[in-house]
Amino acid sequence: MREWAEYTIEEAGGRATVIITGPLVVSSIGKLDPELRGITDSIQAIDISEAGPIDTVGAWIVFRFSQRTGADIVGASEQAEVLLDAVESAESDAEVSPYRRQTLGRVTEHVGTKVIEFMGGVRSSVAFLGAILIAMASLAIHPRRFRVKALVRQMELVGVSSLPIIGLMSFLIGIVIAQQGAVQLQQFGAETLTVNLVGRITMRELGVLMTAIMVAGRSGSAFAAQIGTMKLTEEIDAMRTIGVSPMEALVIPRILAAVLMMPLLGFYASCIAIIGGAVIGDVMLGIPFWTFLARVQEVVPTYDFWVGMVKAPVFGLIVAMAGCYQGMQVSGNAEEVGLRTTAAVVQAIFMVIVLDAFFAVFFTEIGWA
Structure with a gap:
């Protein structure tokens, strides 16, 4: 007891x-x-x-x-x-609850800290871009060091493996655009312009933009997680020890794969979205499927295609750089991998949308509206 x-x-x-x-x-x-x-x-x-x-x-x-x-x-x-x-x-007369500053002071300090962190991030990103350019110049001088198999493997992961999800997403987006557009245009007796709406908006904007967002969530996060895990387990340090450049072996193949595959994925997404619009046109508007597709070729200017193709590799570069950069910043513990992966996706999507807005203004100014 x-x-x-x-x-x-x-x-x-x-x-x-x-x-x-x-x-x-x-x-x-x-x-x-x-x-x-x-x-x-x-x-x-x-x-x-x-x-x-x-x-x-x-x-x-x-x-x-x-x-x-x-x-x-x-x-x-x-x-x-x-x-x-x-x-x-061991006795202490310290306050049980820590001192809490006034709201204005805390907010000002927090904003200042975020600004400093942002400027440090910009500097690190520029340095990372410089390292990429140096690695590419080194590979141009010594082409035998270029890892073709790694590039092909990453092209398969970024491009081929993502075809089903991008196709499904694009098909549904095309259906939504056509259905909502037809409902609104019917009020003015202009439902036939649904073809113009679907063709131009998918080929010029949504096809490439939504593909970039999907690649950021799928491949960009994978880049950050893979490289981050290798950094955490000191595999990258081991590569440097044996004389292998991590930039050449890990970063360059992933960036090139994203840059090369994004135009193809963007065009593929636009075509699937147009097919989805054609299905709705056949069902709701009575426009035959093949007539819808033939009409798209007549109403969509050629420069709409080139607008999408110009933006696609830039978006691919941004997505791959964000993923690889955040992965290389991992340090400390396993939680950092998750935080950096999240940061890679958010950063990539943010930059893609900002650049898309910039491209929209730029192409409008040069007459490709």
């Missing part, structure tokens, strides 16, 4: 003494602690001569009670004296 620590109060000559008996250890002091907290009488001494074994928790309870009541501790054994001295030396 467990023995609990207990106390009694004795008064002699106007002097109140708390006598503690029983073991003062963590397993037996549970009842004594709240009882000591409830004592409000004036206490002059705490006698622990009859107490049993004592540990740090017991010493802390007795010391805290002594501090609250101002009573002296008497009858302590040699072990108890050591523990009481240790507890007393």
Whole structure:
């Protein structure tokens, strides 16, 4: 049966003494602690001569009670004296809750920190781009070091393996654009212009843009996770040790694969989206499927195709760079891999949308509207 620590109060000559008996250890002091907290009488001494074994928790309870009541501790054994001295030396008068600055100061400091981090990120990104250019120049001088098999493998992962999901997504987008566009245009008796709407918006904008977003979520995150894991397990350091450049072996094949495959994936996505629009045109508008496709060739200008093809490799470069850069920044622990992977996807999508807006203004200004 467990023995609990207990106390009694004795008064002699106007002097109140708390006598503690029983073991003062963590397993037996549970009842004594709240009882000591409830004592409000004036206490002059705490006698622990009859107490049993004592540990740090017991010493802390007795010391805290002594501090609250101002009573002296008497009858302590040699072990108890050591523990009481240790507890007393560890005492701190620091606030339990840390100081919290005013909202304006905290917000200003947070914004300033984010600005500094952003500028540091920009500098690191430029340095990373410079390292890529140096690695490509080195490969141009020594073409035998170029890893063709790695490039083909990454082209398969970025391009071929993503065809089903990009095709499904594009087909559904084409259906949505055609259906919503037809509903609105029918109000003006211009439902035949649905062909123009689907053809131009998919070939010029949505085909490449949605493909870039899908590649960012699928391949960009994979780049960051793969390289980040290799960085965490020191495989990249091992490559440098044996004289293999990580930029040439890991980064360049992935970037080239994304740049080369994005135009093909963008054109593929645009074609599938137009097919989805043609299906809705046949079902809702009574426009025969093949007539819809033939009409697209008549109403979509050639420069709409080139607008998409110009943007595609740039988007691929941005997505691959974001994934590889974030992967190379991994350090510390496994949680960093997840954080950097998330950052790669967010950064890539953000930059793709910003560049798409820039391209829209640029091509409008040069007359490709």
